[in-house]
Structures are given as structure tokens and as C-alpha cells.
Amino acid sequence: MKITEIKELFDLNESGDAKIDEFSESITVGGWIRSIRDSKTFGFISISDGTCFKTLQIVYDDTLPNFKDISKLNVGAAIIVSGRLVLTPGAKQPFEIQADEVMVEGNSTSDYPLQKKRHSFEYLRTIPHLRARTNTFQATFRVRSLIAYAIHKFFQERGFVYVHTPIITGSDCEGAGEMFQVTTLNVDELLKGNNKSAEDVEKELSYEDDFFEKKTSLTVSGQLDGETYAQAFKKIYTFGPTFRAENSNTTRHAAEFWMIEPEISYADLEDDMELAEDMIKYIIEYVLDNAKDEMEFFNSFVDKGLLERLNHVKDSDFGRVTYTEAIDILKEHNDEFTYKVSWGCDLQTEHERYLTETVFKKPIFVTDYPKDIKAFYMKLNDDEKTVAAMDCLVPGIGEIIGGSQREDDYDKLIKRMKELGLDENEYKFYLDLRKYGSTRHAGFGLGFERCVMYLTGMSNIRDVIPYPRTVGSLV
Amino acid sequence: MKITEIKELFDLNESGDAKIDEFSESITVGGWIRSIRDSKTFGFISISDGTCFKTLQIVYDDTLPNFKDISKLNVGAAIIVSGRLVLTPGAKQPFEIQADEVMVEGNSTSDYPLQKKRHSFEYLRTIPHLRARTNTFQATFRVRSLIAYAIHKFFQERGFVYVHTPIITGSDCEGAGEMFQVTTLNVDELLKGNNKSAEDVEKELSYEDDFFEKKTSLTVSGQLDGETYAQAFKKIYTFGPTFRAENSNTTRHAAEFWMIEPEISYADLEDDMELAEDMIKYIIEYVLDNAKDEMEFFNSFVDKGLLERLNHVKDSDFGRVTYTEAIDILKEHNDEFTYKVSWGCDLQTEHERYLTETVFKKPIFVTDYPKDIKAFYMKLNDDEKTVAAMDCLVPGIGEIIGGSQREDDYDKLIKRMKELGLDENEYKFYLDLRKYGSTRHAGFGLGFERCVMYLTGMSNIRDVIPYPRTVGSLV
Numbered sequence: 001m002k003i004t005e006i007k008e009l010f011d012l013n014e015s016g017d018a019k020i021d022e023f024s025e026s027i028t029v030g031g032w033i034r035s036i037r038d039s040k041t042f043g044f045i046s047i048s049d050g051t052c053f054k055t056l057q058i059v060y061d062d063t064l065p066n067f068k069d070i071s072k073l074n075v076g077a078a079i080i081v082s083g084r085l086v087l088t089p090g091a092k093q094p095f096e097i098q099a100d101e102v103m104v105e106g107n108s109t110s111d112y113p114l115q116k117k118r119h120s121f122e123y124l125r126t127i128p129h130l131r132a133r134t135n136t137f138q139a140t141f142r143v144r145s146l147i148a149y150a151i152h153k154f155f156q157e158r159g160f161v162y163v164h165t166p167i168i169t170g171s172d173c174e175g176a177g178e179m180f181q182v183t184t185l186n187v188d189e190l191l192k193g194n195n196k197s198a199e200d201v202e203k204e205l206s207y208e209d210d211f212f213e214k215k216t217s218l219t220v221s222g223q224l225d226g227e228t229y230a231q232a233f234k235k236i237y238t239f240g241p242t243f244r245a246e247n248s249n250t251t252r253h254a255a256e257f258w259m260i261e262p263e264i265s266y267a268d269l270e271d272d273m274e275l276a277e278d279m280i281k282y283i284i285e286y287v288l289d290n291a292k293d294e295m296e297f298f299n300s301f302v303d304k305g306l307l308e309r310l311n312h313v314k315d316s317d318f319g320r321v322t323y324t325e326a327i328d329i330l331k332e333h334n335d336e337f338t339y340k341v342s343w344g345c346d347l348q349t350e351h352e353r354y355l356t357e358t359v360f361k362k363p364i365f366v367t368d369y370p371k372d373i374k375a376f377y378m379k380l381n382d383d384e385k386t387v388a389a390m391d392c393l394v395p396g397i398g399e400i401i402g403g404s405q406r407e408d409d410y411d412k413l414i415k416r417m418k419e420l421g422l423d424e425n426e427y428k429f430y431l432d433l434r435k436y437g438s439t440r441h442a443g444f445g446l447g448f449e450r451c452v453m454y455l456t457g458m459s460n461i462r463d464v465i466p467y468p469r470t471v472g473s474l475v
Numbered sequence: 476m477k478i479t480e481i482k483e484l485f486d487l488n489e490s491g492d493a494k495i496d497e498f499s500e501s502i503t504v505g506g507w508i509r510s511i512r513d514s515k516t517f518g519f520i521s522i523s524d525g526t527c528f529k530t531l532q533i534v535y536d537d538t539l540p541n542f543k544d545i546s547k548l549n550v551g552a553a554i555i556v557s558g559r560l561v562l563t564p565g566a567k568q569p570f571e572i573q574a575d576e577v578m579v580e581g582n583s584t585s586d587y588p589l590q591k592k593r594h595s596f597e598y599l600r601t602i603p604h605l606r607a608r609t610n611t612f613q614a615t616f617r618v619r620s621l622i623a624y625a626i627h628k629f630f631q632e633r634g635f636v637y638v639h640t641p642i643i644t645g646s647d648c649e650g651a652g653e654m655f656q657v658t659t660l661n662v663d664e665l666l667k668g669n670n671k672s673a674e675d676v677e678k679e680l681s682y683e684d685d686f687f688e689k690k691t692s693l694t695v696s697g698q699l700d701g702e703t704y705a706q707a708f709k710k711i712y713t714f715g716p717t718f719r720a721e722n723s724n725t726t727r728h729a730a731e732f733w734m735i736e737p738e739i740s741y742a743d744l745e746d747d748m749e750l751a752e753d754m755i756k757y758i759i760e761y762v763l764d765n766a767k768d769e770m771e772f773f774n775s776f777v778d779k780g781l782l783e784r785l786n787h788v789k790d791s792d793f794g795r796v797t798y799t800e801a802i803d804i805l806k807e808h809n810d811e812f813t814y815k816v817s818w819g820c821d822l823q824t825e826h827e828r829y830l831t832e833t834v835f836k837k838p839i840f841v842t843d844y845p846k847d848i849k850a851f852y853m854k855l856n857d858d859e860k861t862v863a864a865m866d867c868l869v870p871g872i873g874e875i876i877g878g879s880q881r882e883d884d885y886d887k888l889i890k891r892m893k894e895l896g897l898d899e900n901e902y903k904f905y906l907d908l909r910k911y912g913s914t915r916h917a918g919f920g921l922g923f924e925r926c927v928m929y930l931t932g933m934s935n936i937r938d939v940i941p942y943p944r945t946v947g948s949l950v
Contacts, residue, residue, distance in 0.1 A: 050708035078912035106913030132707035190665035232607035233525035437553035438581030
């Protein structure tokens with residue numbers, strides 16, 4: 001049985017070359033019932049098959065032998081319909097199917113949690129296995145998928161090598177946040193106070209007995225490993241899950257999220273910013289081209305002004321301002337901020353948004369931050385006070401990307417590590433890169449969920465992850 | 476400074492339209508020294524910049540002011556060279572650069588571990604941060620990247636939605652293997668026998684105190700969650716890391732590896748096999764088209780016969796045989812096997828390879844396995860003894876893909892779960908799919924590293940993962 005996809009029908013219809021007449025004989029479609037209503041002799045069913053945002057209208061009548069059974073179907077039921085496609089000029093939908101046969105693939109019980117009414121996002125979070133069947137989450141998770149692909153496409157077309165940096169790590173030196181421990185030690189027994197191995201009740205357990213014979217954690221960043229591959233392939237990117245065991249119960253923090261971390265050799269901070277700008281524009285363009293219905297939905301029902309904002313970003317030349325200049329600008333408006341700024345402080349979201357929305361009115365890169373508020377691996381500028389860092393700020397949310405040129409000088413890197421009390425032995429692999437053919441190089445990190453929120457206008461990170469993991473919550 | 480990539484030069488040269496003359500003025504290239512040799516008045520340097528498999532020859536002579544310093548450079552050093560591109564008909568390489576200037580971007584110390592000689596894979600595993608600079612690992616990890624992209628491209632072009640199923644899971648019901656525990660409990664203290672929280676030394680710790688307020692693990696498969704999204708989007712795929720805490724120290728097992736798990740609704744086992752066959756052929760074709768040099772290298776130096784085998788797979792119609800038929804065939808050759816077969820046994824690699832290499836001489840799907848050797852969720856056939864499972868076997872390695880149609884009947888699924896003593900409450904979300912618009916559906920799993928090994932001929936899983944994690948070993 002050949003099942004025609006709803007997307008195929010709409011694509012043909014929109015292509016305008018009347019190929020849709022090819023279907024004038026009889027076609028078969030399958031989908032899940034979004035709504036159903038009937039009168040005495042006929043009825044309408046709206047189905048979604050998940051291949052596109054649009055639904056398809058089915059018309060059925062009492063010439064069908066199972067007319068009464070069809071009318072009793074519940075929302076959520078899966079059906080397969082054979083019939084003729086009929087153009088409906090002037091109607092809301094461009095065409096519909098007049099059913100010759102309606103087969104029930106799987107009925108739905110009357111307690112189906114997604115009735116045809118508006119459900120709150122909070123409620124939908126309690127049924128993550130079903131919420132992708134609603135308009136909002138169909139749109140969100142299709143766009144999430146398209147963004148992921150756009151990112152791969154962007155980097156692969158430019159010859160970048162995709163690197164899977166490890167998830168389980170033996171170092172606690174990635175330095176970007178609190179870590180989850182990974183273990184095969186019997187924690188159940190340890191909680192009972194029983195620190196003995198089963199094989200030998202006399203023997204006390206230690207990390208020697210753990211799977212990797214040492215203490216291990218979930219990665220918080222692939223950057224340092226990514227750099228090792230950039231010194232072999234020139235241009236690489238990572239795209240994988242990262243983890244933070246932080247007790248932050250906000251709309252923007254998840255314990256498990258995906259990150260993209262490109263790294264480029266023979267490249268400086270300017271090359272890094274160009275790459276970031278090109279990437280953001282490419283993603284926006286790809287999504288606008290490939291998810292028109294979804295983006296219009298978000299613009300109408302989730303975040304009015306979204307399309308205008310994204311188009312503006314796509315068409316702007318991103319601005320540049322140093323941290324020092326930015327502080328000078330912001331200081332003049334300190335009375336408008338909750339947190340007052342002065343040179344040396346970290347920028348808060350209120351400052352970032354003020355710069356990009358009110359001052360520059362477009363995306364900007366803020367560069368050359370004080371070394372003391374940035375990571376040890378960032379390249380020290382000649383002033384010895386600032387580092388070659390950049391944050392990309394966009395209207396609507398503030399920071400979306402953070403990156404830097406990396407310190408490529410062995411002696412300067414060692415000096416900075418010592419100042420910060422870092423253990424050289426933990427970073428031997430990283431220091432090797434500065435001994436064996438060191439190059440100027442740079443990279444940045446893009447939080448994938450932050451990017452999905454930005455492109456969809458969805459405001460809670462729990463609503464852009466299929467099964468979100470946040471503190472105290474794992475559905 | 477515009478740095479031209481070596482790939483660009485070779486692409487232009489191979490395009491045959493003499494555009495390479497555009498570079499007759501002066502160009503700048505950058506790369507890492509693979510070899511260097513000099514005589515009194517001139518020298519040759521071979522550099523790689525990681526953008527392609529080929530190296531570029533630099534010729535320099537004593538008209539350069541730093542001639543002597545150049546000659547002292549070590550293998551591994553990073554240089555930037557400006558000069559003229561000169562075609563060298565008849566020579567091993569099609570062109571070379573005659574240097575007007577050689578700048579040292581970063582020297583390499585004489586203890587550089589990758590001298591110009593053959594290193595064993597075992598040795599290279601001890602320097603995972605450097606091994607990608609060798610021919611074999613350049614080829615392996617570029618092909619790994621290309622395979623990953625081919626997989627995304629294949630599914631996205633067909634309208635599949637990419638789903639990030641969760642890495643941290645609260646269920647231990649995925650059933651595919653031993654799991655790693657994920658925790659923020661203070662294991663260091665627990666090992667000391669100190670089961671008290673720091674805040675309140677009187678209070679004993681429990682999973683209530685863990686990050687998610689319950690016991691959590693690393694996922695072993697995204698399939699069950701993937702199915703929930705296939706019932707919303709019709710066609711989905713996952714591509715993410717999975718974990719097995721199994722004490723298997725073999726050349727084919729890693730504790731951390733990536734899996735691709737597509738799932739299709741309104742689809743049966745036949746549709747599933749067609750999808751798998753199309754995908755494998757697509758990946759092979761993509762890699763052969765986009766990594767010619769690398770694949771020829773593997774064919775010459777790693778696995779003679781590789782290209783012939785892959786081309787054969789690409790051009791074959793995959794065969795079909797039921798498990799029962801396969802057992803009948805194999806039984807006749809039981810004297811050739813270490814493990815003798817009989818109906819009901821699981822197939823070993825020796826049996827799988829015999830079927831695909833000796834009997835069918837092409838890739839095959841073995842279908843309809845005994846239910847007792849397959850997972851609970853596979854669809855029961857009418858004979859009530861077998862399930863609608865399929866394994867795809869390919870010459871050279873045996874099983875590369877395993878999949879099945881899923882049990883979509885609520886009552887049959889519950890019955891099977893009870894037979895196997897599974898806890899219904901743990902699977903409520905999964906059972907819901909059979910209550911609310913259940914559809915026939917199917918899917919499969921492809922172990923990504925297994926796929927990379929198959930396409931490169933690399934025989935140890937440790938050599939196709941940038942930073943492999945295996946039992947007792949985490950570099």
C-alpha cells in the first residue's frame with residue numbers, strides 16, 4: 001500500500017504547475033486525527049501525518065459502510081484514508097480528500113490527553129511523549145531538527161571536520177561548571193554504608209574498582225579536545241551533548257544540553273567573528289527557507305515580531321565594540337540598570353541587551369574582555385590586561401555565542417595557569433599543542449538550545465528539548 | 476593575510492580547466508611539516524594543512540635570508556609560506572610551491588612523537604591528541620566526519636526529523652545492557668563510609684539528595700523515546716552517544732559509542748529493510764565520492780579489497796532469508812563451525828559471515844527470529860514463535876544493523892511484558908503509544924563506529940574514536 005505524504009500534496013499544490021491533477025484517480029493517506037465533526041449524513045476529519053505543519057481535511061459521508069464507526073472515532077486515532085483529492089478554491093484549505101474508504105489503523109481512547117483545546121506548556125511538559133503532536137511542539141521540534149542540520153551543512157560545506165569529543169571524561173579541568181560523576185561503583189550499597197566489594201567482603205572499594213579505574217565525569221565542554229583536532233585538520237567542529245550539574249532552576253538552564261564548538265587554526269579573533277556571523281546568518285536563512293509555516297506560526301502565536309527580528313539579523317553587518325568602549329557607553333546609563341557597571345565587571349543580560357537593542361540596534365561582537373573574568377586559555381592581548389575574547393550579542397536575548405582566540409604561546413599559557421593554580425599535569429596534552437607546531441587559532445561555543453529558543457521565540461528551555469533534564473526533574 | 480588551502484589547489488588542478496594559473500602571481504599557504512630535507516643550497520618541505528589527504532611540496536633555497544633556520548625546522552612545525560605555484564609535469568606531485576618567504580608560525584621540539592616513520596597503532600593510541608596528524612588517522616577521522624554527515628543528509632533529504640533523545644535516563648528499562656550511573660552524590664565521602672550530608676551530619680544521604688532526586692544512568696538506546704516522536708512526525712532518527720558498562724575488552728566494544736536509530740510509522744518490516752538498504756548504499760556512495768584519496772589509502776595500506784567489497788555492496792540487491800531458512804542452510808555445515816546451530820540459538824559472527832560471504836555472496840537481511848532471543852517490543856508474528864525482526868549482514872563483518880517492526884497491539888505488548896516480568900509502570904509512556912492512535916511502525920539501530928570500521932577497514936574500534944573509552948582505559 002503506497003501512502004502519500006501530506007507534505008507531498010502541499011508541495012505539489014504550491015509548485016503551481018497543476019501536477020496535483022496526477023492524483024485525480026485515487027490516493028491513500030495516513031495520519032492522526034486532530035479534529036472530527038459530523039452531521040447526520042457526512043463529516044469532516046482533520047488529520048496530521050507529521051510530515052509538515054499543515055493538516056489535511058477528509059470529507060466522508062454515509063455511503064461508507066462504516067460511517068457510524070468513523071463518526072465515533074476519538075481525537076488522536078490513527079487512520080488510513082483512500083479517496084479522491086479535490087481542489088477547493090475559496091475554502092480555507094486549498095484541497096481536501098473525499099473519502100472512498102476510511103480504515104482505522106489504531107483508535108484512541110476517550111482519555112486522550114490532547115483534546116482539541118489549548119493546553120498550557122506546563123501541562124504539556126508532564127506528557128513529553130505526546131506533546132510533539134500539538135502545533136507548538138510540532139513546529140518547535142521540526143525547527144530544532146532543521147537547525148541541527150543547517151549547522152552540519154554550514155560546516156561541512158566549508159570543509160570542517162566533525163569531531164565527536166568524548167562524553168565521559170577523566171579530567172575535572174574543563175573548568176566550565178559543576179560536573180556529574182559517572183560510575184559503576186555500587187552506590188546503592190555505599191549509601192547503606194557498605195563499602196565492601198561483593199567478591200571479597202574484606203576488600204574496601206576505591207576508584208580502582210570503578211569502570212575506568214579512576215574517577216570520571218560527564219563533559220562540560222569539548223573545546224580542549226576539539227583544539228587537538230584543529231591542529232590536525234585546520235577546521236573542525238563538535239556537536240554533542242554537554243552537562244552541568246548546576247542548581248539553577250531558571251527558564252534558560254538545563255543540566256543536559258547540546259553544544260556546537262568550532263575551532264579554526266591559522267586564524268585569529270577576526271576570523272572567528274566572521275565565522276560566527278556567517279554561521280548565524282546561514283542558520284536563520286536555512287530555517288526561514290525550510291520551515292515557512294512553522295516560522296509564521298511562531299511569529300503569530302508565540303513571539304510577535306520574531307520574523308522581523310530574524311530578518312534584521314540576517315541582513316545586518318554585525319557591529320564591533322571593545323569591552324572597554326562598551327563599559328564607557330553603559331556607564332552613562334548606569335541609572336537604568338539594576339547592576340551598575342564599571343571596568344572589570346562581567347556584563348549582565350540587561351547590559352548586553354541594552355547594547356545590542358538600544359545602542360547598536362543590531363547584533364554586535366563585544367571583544368577584548370578583562371582577563372580576570374575570562375578563561376585561562378584565552379590569548380593575552382599586548383596590554384596584558386585584556387584577552388582576545390568575543391561575545392556575540394543579538395537583539396532579543398543578549399549573548400548567543402562566546403569565543404576567543406586561544407593562547408598559543410607555551411610560556412604565556414604556563415604562566416597564566418600558574419597564576420590560577422591549575423595543575424600542569426592535567427593539561428599535558430593541551431600544552432603539547434603549544435610545543436609541536438603551535439598555530440594562532442580561535443573558536444567559539446554556541447549553546448544549541450539557546451539557538452533554538454532564539455529562532456523559535458520559545459522562552460523556556462524545557463520546551464525546546466524533547467525530554468528536558470533540569471535540577472530535581474527528569475520525566 | 477589570505478591563506479589558500481591545499482585542498483583548493485588540488486581541486487583546481489583536478490578540475491582540469493587550468494584555473495590554477497590564477498595562482499601564478501603569488502600565494503600563501505600554511506601547514507604542518509610532515510618531512511623536510513635539505514642540501515647545501517636548497518631544500519624540500521612536505522606540508523599538510525589538514526584540509527585534504529594530500530601534502531604539498533615546498534621548495535626553498537639559499538636566496539632566502541632565513542635559509543639556515545628553515546633547514547633546522549623539525550617535523551611537526553607549523554609554517555606559513557608565500558611563493559609561486561609551479562606545475563611539475565612528470566613529477567610525483569602535480570605542482571609545488573617555490574618559496575619566496577617561509578615564516579615560522581610555531582616550531583616543534585625535537586622530541587615530537589610523530590617522526591617520519593611508521594608508528595604502531597598501539598603506540599599512537601597513547602597520544603590521541605596527536606595521532607590525527609598521521610596519514611591513517613587523518614583518513615579515518617575525515618571519513619568518520621563524512622559518514623556522519625552522509626547519515627544526516629540521507630535522513631534530512633527524506634524529511635526525517637532528527638531527535639535528540641536524552642542521555643541521562645531515569646529508567647533502567649532500556650534493557651540493552653549494563654548501565655553507568657550518573658550522580659552528584661559525594662562518592663568520595665561514601666567510599667570513606669561517610670553517609671552523611673555536609674549540611675546536616677545527622678542526615679543520611681539517599682537518592683532524594685541526588686541531582687534529579689532519583690537514581691539516574693547513561694542511556695543505552697534512544698529507541699523507546701524515539702518511538703514516541705515517530706508517532707508525531709511519522710519519520711524520525713536519533714544520532715547520539717550511547718553507553719554500555721560492559722566488561723568486554725575486545726576490538727569491537729567501546730563503553731561510549733554513537734548510535735543512529737531511525738523509526739518510521741505507517742511502516743512494516745519490509746519498509747524498514749528498504750530504508751536500511753538505501754541508507755547503507757547512500758553512505759558508501761557519499762564516502763566514495765567525497766573521500767577518494769582516503770579510500771584509496773585504506774584500500775592500499777589498511778584493508779586490501781575494501782573498495783571492491785564496498786562497490787559490490789553498493790551495487791547489490793540485498794538478499795532476504797528467514798531465520799528458519801538460514802538455520803536449515805547452516806545446519807548442513809555445522810561441522811565447519813565452532814558453535815553448532817539449531818533452531819532457537821542466536822547466530823554468531825561465524826554464522827553470519829558464512830551466510831553473507833559464502834552462501835549469498837552479498838548483503839542479506841535475516842528476518843523473523845525466535846521471539847525468545849529478541850527484545851520484548853518486537854512484533855509477534857502469526858506463528859506466535861517468531862518476531863518481525865531483521866538483522867542486516869554484510870560481507871567482511873557480519874551484522875551491521877539490527878531492527879524490527881514494533882509490537883503495536885496494546886494487549887499483545889502487555890502480555891509479552893508480563894511473560895518477561897517487566898514492570899508496566901516503568902513503561903507507561905510506551906504503552907500510551909498503543910492506546911492513542913497506534914500505528915504499525917518499525918525501526919533499526921546502526922552502531923556508528925561499527926559503520927566507520929566497515930567503511931575504512933580499520934579493525935579496532937579504538938582507532939575510529941578520537942578519544943576511545945573502554946573498560947579500564949580512558950586516556
